[in-house]
Amino acid sequence: MKPKFAMYWAAACGGCEIAVLNIDEKVLDLDANFEVAFWPAAMDVKYKEVEAMEDESILVTLFNGGIRTDENEHMAKLLRRKSKLLVAFGSCANEGCIPGLANLGTRESIFDCAFDNPSTENPAHLRPQIACQVPEGVLTLPPLQAVVRTLDQVVEVDYHVPGCPPESHQIAAVLDVLIAVVKGEAELPPKGAVLGAGDTSVCDECPRSRDVKHIDKLSRIQELPVLDTEVCLLEQGLMCSGPATRSGCNSRCPNVGAPCIGCYGAAPGVLDQGARLMAAIASVIDAKEPEAIDRVLDGLPDPAGTFYRFSLAHSLLRANRAALAEQE
Amino acid sequence: MTDQFEPVIIGFTCNWCSYRAADLAGTARIKYPPNVRLIRLMCSGRLDPTFVLKALSEGADGVLIAGCHPGECHYLEQNYKALRRHRLMQRTLAQFGIEPERVRLTWASAAEGAKFAEDITEMVEQVRKLGPLNWPANLPTKPVPVGMVAAEIPVLSEEVA
Numbered sequence: 001m002k003p004k005f006a007m008y009w010a011a012a013c014g015g016c017e018i019a020v021l022n023i024d025e026k027v028l029d030l031d032a033n034f035e036v037a038f039w040p041a042a043m044d045v046k047y048k049e050v051e052a053m054e055d056e057s058i059l060v061t062l063f064n065g066g067i068r069t070d071e072n073e074h075m076a077k078l079l080r081r082k083s084k085l086l087v088a089f090g091s092c093a094n095e096g097c098i099p100g101l102a103n104l105g106t107r108e109s110i111f112d113c114a115f116d117n118p119s120t121e122n123p124a125h126l127r128p129q130i131a132c133q134v135p136e137g138v139l140t141l142p143p144l145q146a147v148v149r150t151l152d153q154v155v156e157v158d159y160h161v162p163g164c165p166p167e168s169h170q171i172a173a174v175l176d177v178l179i180a181v182v183k184g185e186a187e188l189p190p191k192g193a194v195l196g197a198g199d200t201s202v203c204d205e206c207p208r209s210r211d212v213k214h215i216d217k218l219s220r221i222q223e224l225p226v227l228d229t230e231v232c233l234l235e236q237g238l239m240c241s242g243p244a245t246r247s248g249c250n251s252r253c254p255n256v257g258a259p260c261i262g263c264y265g266a267a268p269g270v271l272d273q274g275a276r277l278m279a280a281i282a283s284v285i286d287a288k289e290p291e292a293i294d295r296v297l298d299g300l301p302d303p304a305g306t307f308y309r310f311s312l313a314h315s316l317l318r319a320n321r322a323a324l325a326e327q328e
Numbered sequence: 329m330t331d332q333f334e335p336v337i338i339g340f341t342c343n344w345c346s347y348r349a350a351d352l353a354g355t356a357r358i359k360y361p362p363n364v365r366l367i368r369l370m371c372s373g374r375l376d377p378t379f380v381l382k383a384l385s386e387g388a389d390g391v392l393i394a395g396c397h398p399g400e401c402h403y404l405e406q407n408y409k410a411l412r413r414h415r416l417m418q419r420t421l422a423q424f425g426i427e428p429e430r431v432r433l434t435w436a437s438a439a440e441g442a443k444f445a446e447d448i449t450e451m452v453e454q455v456r457k458l459g460p461l462n463w464p465a466n467l468p469t470k471p472v473p474v475g476m477v478a479a480e481i482p483v484l485s486e487e488v489a
Contacts, residue, residue, distance in 0.1 A: 104423055275378040278420060282412040288398070288405070293412050297419060304423035316381040317463065321425035324464040 003059035003182055005034035006050075007089075008079055009041060010065030010072035011099045011148060016090040017041040017064070019165035023172045033179045034059070050078060058082050060178060062089040062161075066096045066313060067149040071142035080155040085188075087195075091164035093151040095265045095273075096313020098164075100148040101305055103312050103319035106326060107144055146326035147319040159189065161196045164263035164310060167249050170196035194268075198247030201267040202260045206242055206251040208232045213284035218299030221258065233259045234284065237299075239306055243267075244276035262310050272316045274307035335389035335455040339364045339448070340379065342372045344402040345437050346394030352441030360445035361452040364392060371395070373406025377417050380431060385463045390430040390455040394444065397435040407435070429454040430461065 009017065021027060030036075037058050038045045061083040067073050080086050091097035102110050111127050114120075132139045151157050161174055174196040180186035189195060198205065210232045219237045221227070227236065233254055234240045241262035242254060248264050266273035281300075287293045300306055308315055318324065341347040347368045353360060369375060372395025380391045393414060395407040414433040421431060432451050436444040 272378050272381055274420070275376065275381050278377040278416050279413060282416045283409055285412050287412070288408045290411065290415065293415050297416055300419075302423075303416065303420040307420065316378070316385040317424050318385075320423070321463070327464065 002033060002035040004037035004057060005030065006036070006038040006058045006061040006079065006083065007041070008038065008061065008063050008065075008075060010063070010075060010093070010151075011068035012065030012090065012092045013098070014041065015165040016062075016092075019090075019163075019168055020062070020171055022168040023175070024168075026172045026175060029179060030175055033182050047075070047078075050082060053082050055081050056084050058084065059182070060085040060087060062087050063151055064090040064093050064165075066092040066099050067145070067151065067154050068099055068102075069142040069144055073145070073154055076151060076154050085158045086151075086155065087159045087161055088151040088157045089161045090166055091162060091263055091265060091310045094160050094162050094314065095311040096148045096150055097263075097310050100150075100311075100313035101309065103147045103323055104304060105320060106323045107146060110144070147323050148313045150314045153314075158191055160192075160194045162194065162246060162263075162265045163197065163248065166196055167252070170248055194246075196248065197264055199268050200247045202242035202245045202247050202249070202251050202254070202264070205247045205249075206232075206254045206260075208254060211235065214286035215281075215284050216286045216296060218281075218296055220299075227257050229257065233257075234281075239281065239300060241273075241277055241307075241309070243280040244270055244273050262307075265311050265314075273311040274304070274315055277307040278303070333456055333460060335363050335452060335460070336387060337364045337390040337392055337448075337452065337455060338383040338388045339366045339392040339394065340369055340372070340375050341366050341394045342396060342402075342407075343368055343370045345396035345400065346372075346434075346444060348438035349394070349436040349440045349444035352438065353445045354441075356441050358441055358445045360448045363452045363455075364448050371401065371403050371406045372410035373401070373403060375410055375413065377413055380417060384426065384430070384461060387463070389458075389461045390432070390451065392448065392451055393431070393433045394436050394447075395433075397437055400437065426461070427458055429458060 007017065007020065036043060037053070038050050061079045063076065063079060063086060065072065067076055088094045092099060096103070115122055115127055116125060128141055130141050130143045163170065177186060177189070181188055209230055213235050215237055217237050218239055221238055224236065238259045240254065240259035242260040244267055245260055245262045246264040246267045253260050262273060270276045285293060285296045287296055341350060347366070350366055372393055375393055383391050393410060395410050396402065398407060401407040411433065417431060418428050422428065434447045436447065
């Protein structure tokens, strides 16, 4: 009998599932070596069927998405129990990713923003309810938790595969290792390892030339009249997250003239990606007087959202103080 | 003993000026509140914002950063770097709901024991008024192990994938 494979999405966008399908014919290897036991994006299996499975009967579960709702938490705990190996797959499960940015506000502010903004028509100021009586019975929605948490803040995690989404060639390499393990041709990597990524920073892989940096203005890419195709983007005044971000993507964005936005998370040895970026950016600003420094910093209207775009939920502070205070 | 709140403040001082200012305050028997725990760095430019976030997330109510006066840095201009990092940190911390008074940057030369003591006294009073920070993020999170990367995993080239 083939070992069982599962993939589940919690607070995520679905991009991780697409990235897995982007491995093209490699997905056939997956099918040849595993029985897919549970994968809501690809096939219909009910939660209660997972609940009925024996504990640890799934060999490996790729879990993408952060923990935003009670349902996410329930599924994380359930799949932890049912799986021998639980892999935090993609940036959301590892670091909260874009959904984690909501940690900068409270639940109330999230609802206000989503249901009462200038582009919505909601004169009665309706909000989603966790239970609603209709003629057929009671409809329920899982409650939103105070903050987004990462998978390893909720259950024990065996491996980490970073990236938003993980690059397809990296996914294929990780699947190859799993298949080799199943065939008895390879040992499992040490528990807690980061798989499918590099062990240096994006800058290290970036082919652009680097020199002494003197930034006297931080711009958005559309504000630059011309973009040099050879020179470091940070040197050209674009906020690039390469210095603090883990390699593994072959510096895909800087290669085509877009600054790194940090999706592979903190580089090895970096405790807090945003703090390291603050250190890096502030170091190269070419100003000494407070007013001049502030003029340069005005080019970064949302520093927390920029420095922690992917890693807020796994950072040292994790969330805004008011949001954290709502935690049970 | 009174029940008033005693804030815990972590002070990062530079080896050449502000740490010596604290030393001078000691030898001159100038009193300042005992709420500050000083950590000596070689230079205020060594201050990584990570230190500040770690202090605040693990129980400190405030962080004091003290360096040499502008133009007087032992390493030429690293205190300007500290200034830039401080201003950037203040903007970022505001988005986390942390008041600016909790992270203070000050300059003190080796001769300014009295000024350093005044700065500390003023900061302790400000943070005392703000109350405990008590950052509620202390979930046990294991840091991702350093260097534990799948170096042995053959990474396929993009064409194959």
